[in-house]
Amino acid sequence: MGVQEVQACLDSAHQRCSESGLRLTQKREQILRLMLEAEAPLSPYEVVDLYNAQAEQNMPPNSAYRILDFLAEANLVHKLNSANKYIACSHIACSHPHSASQFLICSQCKTVKEVMMEPKLLKEIQKNVSSAGFKMRHPSVELECLCGECSES
Amino acid sequence: MGVQEVQACLDSAHQRCSESGLRLTQKREQILRLMLEAEAPLSPYEVVDLYNAQAEQNMPPNSAYRILDFLAEANLVHKLNSANKYIACSHIACSHPHSASQFLICSQCKTVKEVMMEPKLLKEIQKNVSSAGFKMRHPSVELECLCGECSES
DNA sequence: CTTCTAAATGATATGTTATATCATTGCACA
DNA sequence: TGTGCAATGATATAACATATCATTTAGAAG
CATH class of the missing domain: 1.10.10.10 (Winged helix-like DNA-binding domain superfamily/Winged helix DNA-binding domain)
Known part of the structure; x- marks a missing residue:
């Protein structure tokens, strides 16, 4: 930056x-x-x-x-x-509101990419949560991944 | 159990x-x-x-x-x-294959509920991942929640 | 501009979690 | 029934997290 x-x-x-x-x-x-x-x-x-x-x-x-x-x-x-x-946060300076984030974490080199979730996807997840009687506290998801470079090698 | x-x-x-x-x-x-x-x-x-x-x-x-x-x-x-x-794992003894899990973790009382993700939902998440050039390594999702009891009080 | 007060930060100690290294045990295989 | 490798134990220590109290600082009030 x-x-x-x-x-x-x-x-x-x-x-x-x-x-x-x-x-x-x-x-x-x-x-x-x-x-x-x-x-x-x-x-x-x-x-x-x-x-x-x-x-x-x-x-x-x-x-x-x-x-x-x-x-x-x-x-x-x-x-x-x-x-x-x-x-x-990669959107501090943005003025418009943002949906929840998906954090893709490379478990090898530890780089992190923050991508937005479509509202629809978030809704589906929340539906699962609420039908289990729970409430989401923090609408973000961390995923254990391999980044492009690391998955090649 | x-x-x-x-x-x-x-x-x-x-x-x-x-x-x-x-x-x-x-x-x-x-x-x-x-x-x-x-x-x-x-x-x-x-x-x-x-x-x-x-x-x-x-x-x-x-x-x-x-x-x-x-x-x-x-x-x-x-x-x-x-x-x-x-x-x-709550499905060790089951013989049929299972989709990925969503773990709902109550950040107050720490109880955990393991619920299955619909394959469709998993696919959508994976789509986001792969379009960012990443690959999912562990198809499970942990969510910070409040359980029913804790969200009442 | 002071003085007061609460919030923020520092200093210090210690508890907790995780891992590194090497010794020992025990199981599979010949 | 040895032999070799995987599993476990013993020990030490590194890394991470927090608790407590002292000190400083920023903002409100006079």
Whole structure:
């Protein structure tokens, strides 16, 4: 993601936060920037290492956990439960609303692709869920895959 | 699951393993029995504790990890990646083939319900995957939900 | 511009989960 | 009944996650 795009995301993030009364503090913004630039899923400890290397500071792990949780709550990053990692949302700067995401996770090289689910597909899944007496809490799906490159080799 | 059902699953598991050249050793069978009786997702360490309590032995954690991995490879238990837990497959003793599973995981009380996906639904998901150049490796889906009871309170 | 307050972050310790390495046991096969 | 490989055990330690309390900082109120 280019510098301008990152900046656009940060601006948009600031706006969305202030609209909903959330505080996008300096640290949180720094971490969000880092996630946007990474464009790959990062664990809290990886975030710590990256941040400390870049900022020559010493963020404790619990801060990284807290900040990532905040960003996930604010829908600025997604939590990939199956990998215990976080990845920047690829639609922060978009203005139009989005359907749920499918995360395709290559179990070999760990790249992640976020694709949209058709509303119809989401509805079908939710139908299964509700007929079992459950309610979906987080309309996203993580799938264990092989990416194009890895499935060739 | 009743005693007879558990036994039927174990018998079926033995047969399936010998057919495919896998060794369902005594330890592995004991762990599988334990998982079948539990009917709930268990972490490797929970398996260790249960086993040690029942058998008055002292299984090291790495053995539990290895055995659970084996059972998952053999499709006798499912690995729930989002929870890092394992749950006995609810269809070991069935003779007919099965479609992929949807695991509905209550994020509050942690109960899990395994429901089947209609082949049509699975196909749609796979279509999304392949049009992104990926291949599904494990046709199962874990969904963060609230169960009936928890969504009431 | 201060002062107050609550939220955010830091420091520290420790609990929990996962894995690496090597020794030992046990089962299949000759 | 040895022999060799797979399975398991023993041990240590790495990696991950969280709990608790101290400190700082940002925003509200005066």
